[in-house]
Amino acid sequence: MRLRNIPGARDVIEESIWAIKNPEGCKGKWKEVFGNNNPVRIEIGMGKGRFIMDLAALNPDINYIGIEKYSSVMLRGIHKQEQLLLPNIRFIRMEAEIITEVFDKGEVDRIYLNFSDPWPKDRHAKRRLPSREFLSRYDEILKKDGVVEFKTDNTDLFDFALEEVAPAGWKIDAVTRDLHNDPALNEGNIMTEYEEKFSKLGNPIYKYIISR
Helix, strand or coil, rough: CCCCCCCHHHHHHCCCCEEECHHHHHCCCCHHHCCCCCCCEEEECCCCCHHHHHHHHHHHCCEEEEECHEEEEEEHHHHHHCCCHCCCEEEEEECCCHHHHCCCCCEEEEEEEECCCCCHHHHHHHCCCCCHHHHHHHHHHEEEEEEEEEEECHHHHHHHHHHHHCCCCCCEEEEEHHHHHHHHHHCCCCCCCHHHHHHHHCCEEEEEEECC
């Protein structure tokens, strides 16, 4: 769901010290950006930032990058970060399609996809973040033992995502169609805003973890 447009949101992001202005220029240099050699993990479609910021707070020895294409959505995360001042998180406002121009081969440790846009029309299948086209992009930037974690409440999107795994040359390490009642996968689960909302409505949450 897209939030209403907030006038000036893009300007605020542009001025924020927590938002990366020239992400392409950081390719291969993310450890320099953070000033350490800690693992780098990214969330594509971070929304208001609750999930990735909670992770950053819990794991100070891991660097996190939240990617979001809508300024009015990312603005919420920027405002939260101005209060929290977490040293191990940065934000990028960009389209996910250019991800290989921003991260170098093997530069990313883990990728999170949470409640992604389902793009329900067949002609838009290539734009879905768990599609084989995007899995090919993830393959370029993930280190050899890196994983992709995907959560959604959308049955059709999850079915599609599962069907894309093998043709893309990946394998399923773990999968559930009822995350919050799965003792193993739900252990340590960090909820997103949408996850909390949908689960309160009684919607089951689907999740997979995949690797090459």
